[in-house]
Amino acid sequence: MTSKLMQTPKDIQNLDTPMLTIDSLIEAQVTFVQHWLRKQAEPLSMEAWQWLGAQPLSKYISSNDLQRLLNDWLLDHPLSEVMRADIRDILHSLIYHPANDNVPLSELVDDTQVATLADYVGSHEQQRNILIHTLVGNETFADLLTQTLYHAINDFMENTLDKAGGVGKLMKLGRSSFEKATNRNLDEKLQTYLHRNIKDLARRAEANAQEHLSNEEVARLLVTGWARIKEQPISHIQTYLRDEPDNSSIDHIEASIQQSYNRLRMSPYLHSLVAAGVDTWYRNHQSDTIASVAASLHIDEQAMAQLNQALLPVINDALDSTWLTAHIREMLQAFYSQPNITDNLGFNNH
Template sequence: MTSHTQKHPLIEQLIEQHIAFIEQQLLDTKYLQQESALLCDWLENKSLADFVSLEQVQLFFGDLLIHRDIPHNTLTQVGMHLSQALTHPINQNTTIAQVINPLHVDALAQYTASKTTQRQYFIAQMTKHPAFAHISTQLIQDVLNDYFQSHVTEKNGHVSRFMKIGKSMLENVTDLNLSQAIQQYLEKNVSKLAVLAEKLLNQQLSDDNVYQLHVQLWHERKNTPLSNVQHYIDPNDLTQTIPLLHQFWDHFRRSEFFAQQLQYNLEIWYAKQKHQGVLDLLDAIGTSKNQLVTQLQQHASSLLEKFIADGELKKRLQPQLQAFYYSPSTLELLQKL
């Protein structure tokens, strides 16, 4: 309908009736349920490949995970809400056992205990690291020095005299004081210490010991209030630490490594899923056909009710219907009635 077309009262009434009919249909619960079921029947015979290609999937996830930035304000808001959750008063009266199932803890303990190869590899790498050797030798040196010093100065004369004689003989033979002698010995035998430490850690962290450690920690901590988490996480820092942690993710997601891994895994996923039915894919995430019909009908009903009540549907339908009814071909047909 152009601005120069003269409105016809009968056509205007027809348009109003047409709009009213559509609105009535869309507000009919049985009609929406039927249409939702028909839509799901149609989807049941369609596969993923009927709707999206591999390229479209890659473009979508590339945009979502690589090119789309999370606003700094959003990260700050996440930190604020986590902070509020940590400081909520209910945490003081809620224990760990009330929010974690002990059966799940047992399953985790069994799983962790079974990872013998991975645990041994980690211990080997840790004990061979120079930092471990430095800390170990420093600790042993301090303990031995403290032991000798405490016995040299103790009131028991025989033990003190024996310690002083031994200390004096060692220093005369080696031309080093006791602390230097211990340090020199430890530095020469640091590789032996690493091997011994690895052996002892593997003995102490056997499968059974790791499992028992989980059980022991659970029984020690299960009645601890959730508010104790604040001993490990400062709620006031979260608005700064969340954006800081995001910087690491932001750099990683822009790397060539991540881009290639994303592309590779999407190719594998799409090759396996492209011939799967759409409803089968939904079923894989726990949504059955009946649930989908119900959700479509419920959400569509509430959305359409609000859309119609606000006059938005009429506002959009009216110009389209006017363009249709006042078109030359439609007017010609109406004149034949």
């Protein structure tokens, strides 16, 4: 009786299947990996988020990391020209948007907010006195009133007296005689007199207001002032701005923002405040998980699922891209080029 020879796996392969090569295997695996990743992209990303969210913040991020991020990414760089142009365009779009014509100021500030502020100012003596000084004892306002009265009196002297015949000539003669006798210009004397007396009157009015205006009256003044303007459309703000190519208020606003930002970002004062703020925040949250921190920004699993849906087209395009295909192929080639792999598998190299 003749016994049959045992067939090896290599013999079976030769009999039943075409010869596999490493190159053909790699190409099949590249296709499989890309297809598998496309199918699993969404659940994998959610599982990755769940894993990351469960990690403690302090495991990966320190207070110094956050400070370096703010300093290197934000404070060490001026606003770019692109960003400055965007700020100007956005401000212009917001300020001159047609919707501002139909929305009153009361949509921005609620009556209860004004009432709360009015009660606060009225019930705090220091703030109340500052407000009264701003409204009544303002030196700039006194100077403006002085100039207004002076121009009114001077206009009367110059124009009205010309029509007064002999009386007007007599008064002009008296003015000339006064200036010669005192060696002083009557206009200068008049301005000095008005300036001194109006400022004195403003100080007296301020003192009387601070002494006699009750907390309720001060609060009522603020509420009444708000009531007069709250129904004006937001577009009323445009009357205080210029929108000309060579004289744009928005350009001035943006330039001021940029100047202030550049001054502050290089200030040791701001850097010390940023460091203190980051340290305080980190001390409060270092034991939290990343998911807890994200939740404080309203980033939860539902938000991540929505983000995944938005990113899926990008992910699929990336998986189909030539650069990722090349990297997958290179990785597999490196794997199969290991001597122990090629020897043990027994595949042809070509």
